[in-house]
């Protein structure tokens with residue numbers, strides 16, 4: 082553990098599995114968490130607050146409030162397994178790669194378009210069509226909001242947004258975009274509620290391909306209604322965007338980079354993809370049983386999430402009572418974070434942590450050995466956090482990555498351009514979600 086100044090002031094950072102075990106699993110007595118989420122990111126009247134809204138699963142800091150959201154959201158994520166959606170949209174990405182005709186492609190931006198279309202379809206049955214038409218109205222609207230939220234000036238000085246946005250027409254426009262986006266979402270929710278009430282919901286639609294909004298509304302309907310207000314449902318949908326879109330896009334681009342840097346690794350992963358999915362010269366849609374057999378690819382995905390996990394530390398917390406953490410007395414009110422990045426790169430936790438090595442995740446390998454130990458070793462790999470507040474979209478994201486990467490391996494060989502700045506390791510460039518700086522890749526068709 083160490084301390085450094087952060088947005089909440091001097092903050093304790095956890096970087097070992099033993100301390101992380103307490104942080105993740107020792108939640109404290111009802112109704113409060115010991116390590117309760119701080120609402121710093123949600124200052125009222127900011128663009129971020131306007132977009133995401135205060136009442137949702139991610140920001141809930143009290144147990145009863147969180148349970149209310151999790152009750153509806155959980156069954157939706159359990160039922161949802163939209164492999165067809167993942168696959169069909171991956172094929173659209175391929176048409177962009179084919180058009181590039183072996184010219185370098187900014188893979189992070191392309192993966193962001195892919196994951197935006199995925200979350201539109203799988204989240205609430207909406208087609209952003211951002212892979213093929215990145216300039217259309219709704220993509221521009223969403224991107225305008227996202228750029229506004231991640232603008233470093235307003236991120237670091239939220240009071241500018243609250244008190245002085247009247248001086249900045251561009252900022253006012255961004256708030257206007259949020260209102261437009263919310264109106265669109267409200268319309269979709271309303272229509273879906275009506276369909277459900279009139280029992281027009283297609284009964285024959287496979288549950289695993291239904292969108293998360295429909296699944297949440299169905300689960301609410303079966304509870305007799307009124308579990309969450311429309312505002313709360315909308316707020317949860319917006320969280321799925323913020324939590325599930327850039328994170329998965331960056332995880333995918335880091336994996337594509339790892340495979341580009343090491344042709345032998347790429348070839349081995351391709352052999353597995355061809356063995357499982359066949360080598361016929363046309364695109365395929367992987368099934369659930371196919372994905373289970375992609376064992377080597379899975380190791381690559383896991384090692385990529387250890388080496389370059391897009392979420393480096395989750396949201397800041399504050400202690401709600403005096404606590405003893407690993408023999409250190411910490412007073413109530415202390416700001417505290419779990420640094421996933423530091424834990425994943427800690428030489429006292431992982432052997433040669435700066436070496437990218439998927440074999441750590443082979444059966445009986447380093448990761449399994451750690452998980453079997455009693456001192457919190459299972460927490461050593463926590464790209465999605467752990468315990469109660471672990472990422473609810475973990476399986477969704479892992480399946481999305483497996484589908485995209487296995488289809489990509491079948492269809493293309495890829496490499497870094499000669500002058501790439503990412504030859505050794507990927508160079509990253511932002512705060513918050515870890516993102517590669519202008520990562521370009523050259524794709525060569527196999528069929």
Ligand code: HEM
Pocket residue numbers: 138139140151320321324325326328329332390391392394395396397464465466469470471472473474475477478
């Ligand atoms: C590689 C991809 C992803 C990573 C690395 C990731 C990481 C995380 C982490 C670290 C947390 C805990 C945050 C905290 O408590 O401070 C979290 C929570 C969450 N994530 Fe993800 N996530 C990913 C993908 C997704 C996807 C695809 C979705 C939804 C479609 C999603 C939805 C959520 C939600 C709703 C929570 C809040 C859960 C709760 O508090 O009960 N995430 N994620």
